[in-house]
Amino acid sequence: MSSLPQIAVLGAGPAGLMAAWELRRVGYPVVLIEAGNQVGGLSATHKFEGAEGSYRFDYGGHRFITRNPELLTFVEELMGDELLHSQRKSVIRFQGRTYQYPLAFGDLLKNAPLSLLAGASKDLLFQLPFTTPVQDRNNASFEQWIESRFGKTLYQHFFAGYTEKLWGINPSELSADWAAQRISLLDLKDVAKRLLPSRSGTPRTYARNYRYPKLGFGRIFERLAESLQAEGLDLLLNTAATGVRLEQGKIVAVKCKSKDAAEAEQEIPVGHVISTLPLPTMATFLGEQHQLKFRALRFFNMPMATENISDNTWQYLSDPDIMATRLQEPRRRSPFMSPPGQSSVMLEIPCFKGDQRWSMPDEELFPLVCNDLKRLGVDPALATGEFFSVRAEHAYPLLRVGYQQERQRLIERLNRVPNLTMTGRQGTFRYIFTDTAMEMGQLAARSLIEGQDRRAEIFDFRNEATVIETQSVA
The missing domain is CATH 3.50.50.60 (FAD/NAD(P)-binding domain)
Incomplete structure (x- = not known):
């Protein structure tokens, strides 16, 4: 002993x-x-x-x-x-458009609305050269950190709605720590440089190849x-x-x-x-x-009567009125994740423990999920009618301003x-x-x-x- x-x-x-x-x-x-x-x-x-x-x-x-x-x-x-050995392929879905992730020059020109391109260009030329990037991670907000580096246009289009959906609080209440830790690109100038066709490589926050059981x-x-x-x-x-x-x-x-x-x-x-x-x-x-809290996630899982939904490992869902923040197809990681000839989807739905999205019965959530899938170009008729949820109460530490x-x-x-x-x-x-x-x-x-x-x-x-x-x- x-x-x-x-x-x-x-x-x-x-x-x-x-x-x-x-x-x-x-x-x-x-x-x-x-x-x-x-x-x-x-x-x-x-x-x-x-x-x-x-x-x-x-x-x-x-x-x-x-x-x-x-x-x-x-x-x-x-x-x-x-x-x-697996390879990742991701896209961003926003306002009916699909963008490659990481952003690619030709794809952005082809898919982005002129208003976004014009606004981002204006910010790059007339706002950001006269703005000092926020450095105080302890007291600044996510909103302040992003706007000072990427401008108002990209903040409003790609960050504001998605971030509030993910965290359940206004980005002005979220700590700049989240941005500083998770967004590798330095600022809009860095984005512009990386979008140039002659530039090789991908942003540091993106790993294409990985190991997966x-x-x-x-x-x-x-x-x-x-x-x-x-x-x-x-x-x-x-x-x-x-x-x-x-x-x-x-x-x-x-x-x-x-x-x-x-x-x-x-x-x-x-x-x-x-x-x-x-x-x-x-x-x-x-x-x-204590005053520290966590953001929860509900994972809604559905078998699908088709071999492939798309060729994407996952899709970031930036529209605030779509419940989930990501749509994933498990067989894109491994073909053994579903039976032969079949596939499945998993939607990550942010919530707080006990709120409506956390507590709603699967049978009530299913038609809402099907509506969102239809908006995303996934035929809900492919769903087998089988579904279940798993919940993670402590998915994300809620990084409010001053949480440190x-x-x-x-x-x-x-x-x-x-x-x-x-x-x-x-x-x-x-x-x-x-x-x-x-x-x-x-x-x-x-x-x-x-x-x-x-x-x-x-x-x-x-x-x-x-x-x-x-x-x-x-």
Whole structure:
């Protein structure tokens, strides 16, 4: 029996599973507690048995890209021949027009209305040369950041409506942090240069080639969990962490409850806790009030009686009056995501937990979705009549102007507990890619193994001035 203290890892998403992997490698006893009925968190894949066979749907548009050769090798060895090479093709849909993504010079000239081209040109010549780009990410808004770099015309056409639909708040209330982290192009002049036909390459935020498991992105984490259980991991699915018990300022037990209503709350003794639970949730466990919130997503999944909907991996839906922000066709990532001769679509619908779009029954949402598909040129008659939703309560940290101060206050409060390490996307209240979440989990475990307090480093891990989606080292 190990003399090492038992570690509780809360949440079996990418960060939690990688933390458990690192700990098990050196012999720590680990209990991994997951509220859902499967591993993977927001990177899970759901299987649906339809009349024509099996369909698979991810939580959104995942693909494996990384700058970390060690992590790439780990995933390749874990997955073996299950890992495919895939190529991404995306478009923007707006006001009945389709634009290539990233923008291309000839395509833009052919498709953009003259009013947009004229307005953007006017901004480029007469507004932006006399405007100082906003630099204060902590206090400026998304609206201010974008307008100071791209002008009023592009802001109104491509950013304002889509951003408000995605976040559920006016862009004047959204932190400039979101733009600074997610938009690699520097300004409208940079856009213009990249649109020139002689210019090669694509914006840094766009990775065309990536790795993808043939049976869905969640297979990476299913395989990882299988390996961990073979090594003695105690995995508790359908078990929600409900609190912690402290003695002399340290966590001595994690409180949890199985979703089996017959079972009472139990306490699991622990020596240390690595938590990927949402930062506000852990603050609540410690009796701390907070103002941080998350934006939710509802994924509406539909089998389709056709082999192909389009050749696009996904379509950005910029019209504010179309419910979804993205339309995806899973078989564009892997042909094994739907039965032969069949396809499927997934629509990402932003919402808040408990609002109308979150709560509406699938049967009521289905005709609304079909109306939107028709507007997008997808024949709703191709729908098989089978559909289901999955929901993600904590999809996006809501980055309101000034959120950094509240986040930092909660971090300082949680870091007073010496045997608590927060990590992962929700645990650090960050919008990060899957590979970064996996690295965060590794860092949390290694800091514990090495006896170093690296929690400050974890909270801001890979928090570059611009978080970029690079070409994979593959």
